[in-house]
Amino acid sequence: MxxxxxxxxxxxxxxxxxxxxxxxxxxxxxxxxxxxxxxxxxxxxxxxxxxxxxxxxxxxxxxxxxxxxxxxxxxxxxxxxxxxxxxLLPKRALEIHIVAKQWMWKAQHPEGVREIDALHIPQGVPVRLEMTSQDVIHSFGVPAFRIKQDVLPGRYTATWFEATKAGDYHLFCTEYCGTDHARMTGTITVMPPESYATWLAAQPHGEDLAGEGAQLFTKFGCSGCHGAGARVPAPPLAGLYDRPVTLADGSTVTADEDYLRTSILRPEAQVVAGYPSVMPSYQGVASEEQVVAMVAYIKALEQGRSEAR
Ligand code: HEC
Ligand SMILES: [Cu+2]
Structure with a gap:
């Protein structure tokens, strides 16, 4: 069994x-x-x-x-x-970002710790995976957890699990994705929460996701339009996440992660009512990982972070 x-x-x-x-x-x-x-x-x-x-x-x-x-x-x-x-994804969960590509799994913890083909997680804590692919369709499958979720280029998919037993478990790509598909595997290490905290502290920390996103926000010139004192009329982004947005065509959407992502990559697809459609597309400019970071930054703005960093 x-x-x-x-x-x-x-x-x-x-x-x-x-x-x-x-x-x-x-x-x-x-x-x-x-x-x-x-x-x-x-x-x-x-x-x-x-x-x-x-x-x-x-x-x-x-x-x-x-x-x-x-x-x-x-x-x-x-x-x-x-x-x-x-x-139904739990609202309170450890949120890990996964970017799949031919042929590896990249994981990023909220604190900025990155892993490749490996994922360390605490036992007994709901873990939510926000996933996207840089190239073709992959699928994140962990037989021991009985989870399997397609990872698609061009949008975010999510799944979650709560591990009950410490140990090492196999991660497989379960959607044929090219020559090295069979080798697109990884190890999920479930640790008691204390060991996880120790492990996390011992890892080299990059900037956390939102912090990285803040830097990109300036680097890509987003702040020139969305920042305080911008000359172009652009909607403020603080408090945007998870709120309803009225679009120019009269429809209303919820500003979830997918919406934020589309707003950055294809702004003309969902123009906010009352604003000119002047935002440039960042398709091919910002990588999938950079978009993930900027989305994390915009989400963090809701939690009361200052806009200027
Ligand atoms: C030239 C000015 C300009 C730049 C640069 C710009 N934006 Fe925008 N942005 C706008 C305008 C105007 C809108 C509203 C119209 C629309 O939706 O296209 C908008 C809309 C958005 C929205 C949707 C907002 C809402 O209220 O629903 C998001 C998210 C967003 N921008 C993020 C970014 C990010 C991230 C960057 C940098 C990678 C960026 N923008 C760069 C002008 C800009
Ligand atoms: Cu794959």
Missing amino acids: LESASTIAPSVDRIFWVLVGLSVVIMTVVGTLVLSFAIKYRAGTKAYRGPLPDWMSREVEIGWTVATLFVALFVFWWAVSAQLPHF
Whole structure:
């Protein structure tokens, strides 16, 4: 049996085994009938071959068809309701950014610690992964946690898990992504929270993500329009994250990470109502990792950081 090391693993396994059990029962019944009828009605036997017996009425036929339908519906309802909580990302979680590329996994902790093909995380803490790809579609799969999430170029996808057992676990790329796909693996190391803190402190710290984003914000000239005292009318970014934004076409969207990312790479796609569409596109100018950092910076502005750094 596959090792199970996350909070959702038991429910995934339960669904798996019930489905296996159900399939075995159905297979046994159908298989036995096929085999026994094949013997009973083989050529030359004197078995009765007339019309169906009376008890085999239309009602019986309808009955077992509907019963099977209900079994299928029940399995669907049960599996979905067991999995649903996993699709709701916890608000309070350790947020790790993952950038996938041919053929490696780059991880960045909120404190600025970076890892390649490795990820250290504390045990018993919900971990939320915000992921994107620099080239093709990859998929972040950790069998021991029973998670698998596609990582797409051009947008963010997220998944989360809570590891329950300390140890080393395999990370696989589970979407064929080119020549070295099979080698696009990594190790997830789950540590007790105290060891994690010690480990984190011992790592070389880069600037934290938001800090790095702040520097890029100046470097790319964003502050020239969005900063205090800018000449161009541009919307203020402080407090923007997670708020509704009215666009020029009258629609309203929530300023989530995907929105922020699109605003930077393709500003003309979602123009804020009341502002001229003058923001340049940063597609091909800022790398995916730099965009991740700037998005982190804009999110941090909400938490009351000063705009000028
Ligand atoms: C030439 C001035 C200019 C520059 C430079 C500029 N922006 Fe903008 N930005 C704007 C304007 C004007 C808007 C509003 C119109 C629109 O949505 O395109 C905007 C919109 C945005 C929005 C959406 C805001 C909202 O309220 O929904 C974000 C996020 C953003 N910019 C981030 C950035 C980042 C990050 C950079 C640097 C990489 C940057 N901008 C550079 C002018 C600029
Ligand atoms: Cu891959």
